[in-house]
Amino acid sequence: MIISEREMEECLLGETGDPHSRLGLHPLGAKKGLVARALDPGADSIRIIDLRDDSSQSLVRLDERGFFEVALPGESKPFPYRFVSRRGGGEHEWEDPYSFLPSVGNDELKGFSEGTDRRPFLKLGSMPRTLNGVEGVSFVVWAPSARSVHLVGDFNSWNSSSLPMRSLGSCGCRELFVPNARVGQKYKFRVLGADGVLREKSDPFAFRCESPPGNASMVCDRELVTDGIAGAALLPSENPREEALSIYEMHLGSWKFHEQENRPLSYLELADCLPSYLLDMGFSHVEFLPPSEYPFGASWGYQVTGFYAPTHRYGSPSEFKVLVDACKDAGIGVIVDWVPAHFPADEFALSRFDGTCLFEHEDPRQGRHAEWDTLIFNYGRAEVRSFLIGSALAWIDRFGISGFRV
Known part of the structure; x- marks a missing residue:
């Protein structure tokens, strides 16, 4: 056993900030060769496959929770490899997640x-x-x-x-x-x-x-994602500030029900009938009550948990884009209600995300909405501002919406 008990325990518990420095393939130093380590809680045994010649060597189980290790004294530098785990009577070959460099760096963030x-x-x-x-x-x-x-x-x-x-x-x-x-x-x-x-x-x-x-x-x-291209194209107009404006406000889930199935229309079904209705009624724009993801149906979308995601209730994100495109193709601008004011305290979402008040204020006098019992964003935190502004731009970049009601 090369790794210490403490280092292995930290790796098993995730308490090391750099599991990549312990898992995977690493030099032992002073011409002692390499060591390979793998974490697979479901494995009965693990082999490392040398992709240069397809040779293999078994790792030793160090802990019943699925921590394996083997020394490779004959190797001087890392080589391409995969692991093969045996579970019951079958084998599974897999790429090691801990053999890759970071996909994004501290400087980029x-x-x-x-x-x-x-x-x-x-x-x-x-x-x-x-x-x-x-x-x-x-x-x-x-x-x-x-x-x-x-x-x-x-x-x-x-x-x-x-x-x-x-x-x-x-x-x-x-x-x-x-x-x-x-x-x-x-x-x-x-x-x-x-x-x-x-x-x-x-x-x-x-x-x-x-x-x-x-x-x-x-x-x-x-x-x-189009990095702004989708939202850059305005509806045909020499100067939209001089055009007549008539906005139809609607809730996607209650505007019209399917006649046979007694359910709200899907994004695709709305794309078929909504644009023509808006044109017949003389509207220039449609405003959707918050289309973002939310858990509580009775909130009508005003208690958002998924600030970047269209709600699952009526279809997929690509189908939501079909609806937006259908409106714009008919000359109807699309406005969405955007709710950066507060968010619900549901355990699975933003509330106390890392065990602290990360997105919300620590002081409940600033961080909790007394009337709705929701949490208020800490706008003084730089990352929160970036998160919220990014969510608005994502709706423009992804779906090409025309604007927001805040």
Whole structure:
């Protein structure tokens, strides 16, 4: 056993800020060779495969919770490899998440930390990407005071300890690239807070969310992101300030029900009938009551938990874009209600995200809305300002909306 008991325990509990320095393949120094370590709580045994010649060597189980290690004295420098885990009667070959460099760095997150990054969603959240020729998803979450953060999701069978995330430094973010994770999979962050409380949190930057009671985030295709291009094209007009303005305000879920199925119309069904109705009635714009994700139906969307995600209730994000495009193609501008004033205290969302009042004020006189019992954003915090402004721009970049009602 090369790793110390303390170092292994910190790795198993996720309490090391840099699990990549202990897991994976590392030199032992002084020409002693390499050491390979793997964390797979469900494995009966693990082998490391040398991709140069397909040779393999078994790792030794050091802990029943799935920590494995083997010394490779004949090797002088790291080599391409994969692990093979045996579970029951089957084997599973996998790329090691701890063999990859960070997908984003502390310097790239400086603007988020200073509140000047207007599009932090291009760096934080879940990002499908290819690293070193391997397809997967990188996950980045802001949790500066967390004792540990583990990633859990469909890609690791929701195991609570197999994917500890690394700290990126002073920005307060944690990061992990998960090979072979893919669009559509659900995930959460398992955060051990500064207060010692373990919470499973949805992703504040999620582009798509699961319905309650699961409330997981979902990896979403990022091809919709256009960095402002979608929102740049205004409706045909020489000067929109001189044009007549007539706005139709509506709640997507109660405007019209499906005649046979007694349910609200979907985004796609609304795209078929809403634009012509608005034109017939002489409106220039439509204003949607908050289309962002929210858990409490009776709030009509005014208690938002997913500031970057259209609600799941009527379809997918791409289908919401079909609705927006249909309105704009008919010459109807689309305004959405944007709610940066407060958020609900649901345990799975922004409230006490890392065991501290991260998004909200610590002082309840500033941080809690007495009438609605919701939490108020701490606008004095630079990262919160970046998060909120970014959410507004994401609706423009992704869907090409025309404006906001705040």
